[in-house]
Amino acid sequence: xxxxxxxxxxxxxxxxxxxxxxxxLVVEMLxxxxxxxxxxxxxxxxxxxRAQEEKQ
Amino acid sequence: xxxxxxxxxxFTAPANFYDLAGHLIPWFAALTVALFAVGLYLGLxxxxxxxxxxxxxxxxxxxxxxxWMGMFLYVLMAVYAAIGLIWRIKMAxxxxxxxxxxxxxxxxxxxxxxxxxxxxxxxxxWVWDARLTSMLILLFLYLGYMALHAAIDDRQRASNxxxxxxxxxxxNVPIIYFSVQWWNTLHQGASITVTEAPTMATIMFVTxxxxxxxxxxxxxxxxxxxARVELLERERNARWVRDRLEGGQT
Numbered sequence: 001x002x003x004x005x006x007x008x009x010x011x012x013x014x015x016x017x018x019x020x021x022x023x024x025l026v027v028e029m030l031x032x033x034x035x036x037x038x039x040x041x042x043x044x045x046x047x048x049x050r051a052q053e054e055k056q
Numbered sequence: 057x058x059x060x061x062x063x064x065x066x067f068t069a070p071a072n073f074y075d076l077a078g079h080l081i082p083w084f085a086a087l088t089v090a091l092f093a094v095g096l097y098l099g100l101x102x103x104x105x106x107x108x109x110x111x112x113x114x115x116x117x118x119x120x121x122x123x124w125m126g127m128f129l130y131v132l133m134a135v136y137a138a139i140g141l142i143w144r145i146k147m148a149x150x151x152x153x154x155x156x157x158x159x160x161x162x163x164x165x166x167x168x169x170x171x172x173x174x175x176x177x178x179x180x181x182w183v184w185d186a187r188l189t190s191m192l193i194l195l196f197l198y199l200g201y202m203a204l205h206a207a208i209d210d211r212q213r214a215s216n217x218x219x220x221x222x223x224x225x226x227x228n229v230p231i232i233y234f235s236v237q238w239w240n241t242l243h244q245g246a247s248i249t250v251t252e253a254p255t256m257a258t259i260m261f262v263t264x265x266x267x268x269x270x271x272x273x274x275x276x277x278x279x280x281x282x283a284r285v286e287l288l289e290r291e292r293n294a295r296w297v298r299d300r301l302e303g304g305q306t
Binding site: 004007008009010012013014016017018020021024025028029032035036039040042043044046047 | 284
């Protein structure tokens with residue numbers, strides 16, 4: 001296991017590549033999820049307001 | 057609302073795209089996970105070390121896929137931008153805009169992994185080599201496209217102006233591809249070409265192809281998801297959006 005992590009002495013380069021890539025892909029997906037959630041909340045809020053106005 | 061007759065709004069392009077993409081995304085996501093799992097296992101565990109570069113060469117399994125995706129996605133973005141500009145198809149602009157951040161991300165990652173591979177191999181993180189420089193320009197083209205699209209308030213003008221930028225920038229893609237032949241600087245030539253057998257061991261070649269496919273599937277899933285959000289944003293007052301939300305469908 002230690003040998004695997006050491007990557008023949010190239011650990012900072014190999015893991016520095018793989019982990020940054022994994023991290024940025026996760027950030028991209030999370031950012032998209034937050035954007036979507038915020039938008040959904042806005043649309044629902046507007047729908048509720050519209051429904052209230054129609055009642056009055 | 058419960059009585060559903062002929063729902064004409066269902067046949068409009070944005071609503072159809074929204075539904076279809078929603079069905080497709082889980083499949084592409086599953087393929088992404090499966091391919092990355094196999095590719096990472098093969099690349100980091102199964103494939104042997106390189107006799108010259110030791111384990112540092114393993115960066116190739118993400119360096120090449122990210123670089124290819126950076127270029128593929130740029131061409132795809134420019135094609136969509138052109139379709140949007142010529143035929144005034146709004147969905148095409150949505151797709152082009154949705155591709156840009158993922159393309160920029162992959163281009164950045166190819167530069168990043170290249171720097172971390174260059175350091176142990178060449179002794180430097182960065183040189184103004186033709187391949188590296190043209191790749192950096194690709195990143196700036198993506199960022200320029202995104203900035204221009206965001207800077208113009210009028211949607212049609214933003215779409216047109218950024219489409220022209222995307223199309224002009226396409227000239228950079230063949231420059232990147234041929235840079236290793238035209239300028240004989242530091243970056244090595246292609247190990248994989250369409251016309252010749254790859255100059256690498258079979259296990260490495262297969263692993264690389266799996267990682268490229270994984271990056272493709274990831275791109276499709278994320279771009280479709282971003283296009284859906286983009287559509288929702290643009291059409292948030294449209295009837296079909298309201299109907300889908302009220303139906304509990306997202």
